[in-house]
Amino acid sequence: MKRPRIGVFKFASCDGCQLTILNMEEELLDIIELYDIAYFREATDKPLRGEFDLSLVEGSISTDRQRKEVVEIRERSRHLITIGACATSGGVQALRNWASLPAYKKTVYPSPETIEALSTSTPISDHVYVDYELWGCPIDTDALAETLVSFLMGKRPAVPVYSLCMDCKVKAIACLLVSRAEPCLGPITKTGCGVLCPSLDRPCYGCFGPMEGANIESLMELFKKNGLSHKECMLLIDKMNTYAYRKARIEQGL
Amino acid sequence: MESLKEKKIKKIKKIKKDDLKILFDKLRESYTVIGPKLSQGVVVLSEAGFEDLPAGFRDYQARGTYRLTDEKAVDVFSFSNGPDSFKRFLHPPLNEIFSFRKSKKGIAIEPAAKEGRPIAFVGIRACDTWALKLYDRIFLEGPARDPSYSALRKDSLVIAVNCPHPGDNCFCSSMGTGPEVTPEVTDVADIVLSELEKSFIVEASTPAGSDILEGIAGEEATDRDLEEKRSRIESCKKAMKKSVPYGELPELIYRNLEHPRWKDTAKRDLECGNCTQVCPTCFCNSSYDLIRLSGFSQKGAELKGVRIRKWDSCFSRNFARVHGGNFRPSRRARYRQWMAHKLAYTKEQFALPGCVGCGRCITWCPAGIDITEELEALKGVR
Structure with a gap:
């Protein structure tokens, strides 16, 4: 059986969830054995090419360009899983959703006029169909491992949804x-x-x-x-x- | 009734309060002793010795509130139940049941070994002995004997205590499950302690219990001591602030399955599951297979992992989710299921009360939902 091609993508985020994947030190070799890591800019310089069996998406949609990119990634992906609070719920940058964008820009950046941003930061699921969501800031490595195993087995991950x-x-x-x-x-x-x-x-x-x-x-x-x-x-x-x-x-x- | 009870008790002694230490030490020779202990500002159950007992402490409980203060009270058992019960140890919250390995040859299953010394529980209240009796009925006496519970329960010992003071949310008296450890439950309480002003009356009710008492020196309990014991139990009953109309159950629930109160409760209900986790009779759990990435071979020839059993709750959304949908789709339905299971269905299923009146669900509900108040509201006009 061919290893499923996996892609790790990022939008507006701190990269913490991608780093969490790299922090799975004991499991990294197992992941490589089971999956073909075809795109993961945090870890490799492989260019974006082809289609993916599974895409892990970090980050929220915060700019107009990202809005188009996420549609493209969805089209390349058989399955898409969001990882982390930004991708699943807009992240801390979504605070601007309830405030004025210019005011936020002015507070955060020295040259606010150079910042191109949408007035809202929204989760991936507001833009494209999402197969599964991994929550957390950052995500939990056990939950990711369980999800990766479940994907191979074709079962629902045993990740609890209760309080x-x-x-x-x-x-x-x-x-x-x-x-x-x-x-x-x-x-x-x-x-x-x-x-x-x-x-x-x-x-x-x-x-x-x-x-x-x-x-x-x-x-x-x-x-x-x-x-x-x-x-x-x-x-x-x-x-x-x-x-x-x-x-x-x-x-x-x- | 009284004479029958006296006959069942094989040994009865009076010991000095400090001699409870001898009991603890004797137990520790062959058991892992689990008893009340201070931790994180509450009374928890944990491996404990005599010196760990939060003697003199008093807890103040209200709906959704628990505070503990050192009042330097004279009684050793001056405090009441904290959030824990025996279930943490006999029905562990995260329990490995077996490991499995699937290969071309088939599936091999290896039950998880439950090693270690048997457990002796010290300071179990009457309410919890009823809960333990229910657990025995469910996990040992049903059509299928649960191997994990059976291994942990086997050779365990229970040193129960008649409550000298009720907790502020207790209502065992109205449920008929306390504050005294009565003959109906002395089969699960190997030894029963009754705290008097200056001593303990220690009564063994099983052979295992009398073996332990064998080596502890004590005096004979006099009629006056027994009278003091009785009057302390009576005063505990009188001090109990809450009650339920036990005689009207289960009909009160069955008659009111569509009562508007359920909807009102659902507004406050957080669905956090705290009530079920602290309840000594709630036993619901879910199982899942933990397969690590290293336990999976891409060729599909090999698969290895462990089956885990974890506490779950009827308040979890996924608990009633089956193929085709969720058969308890609303918060109202889930709360009603919980309360009806406690106060109605369990009794019909197992001929034992599903609620033992310990009041933990009232104290540890962050929203302060009070099962006695909810039941009372069902009596109201619809």
């Missing part, structure tokens, strides 16, 4: 919300990080985005009871997954 709380309990971490009234996003956030922050005695920051059906409003009501203002509540979800959390909130009917 972070479920894994806090697996790890016997006392609930930071209940025992200390910390503003923890765990109850509305997809698990996947290995309970990184609560393990270090810090509340969840929502790196893995809203779980399906997240009851954001109920959690915010709770934060407000604990003394947070509405603005402070919004700041908690306005990070690398701002677009997904806000969308989930609207879908909830608010």
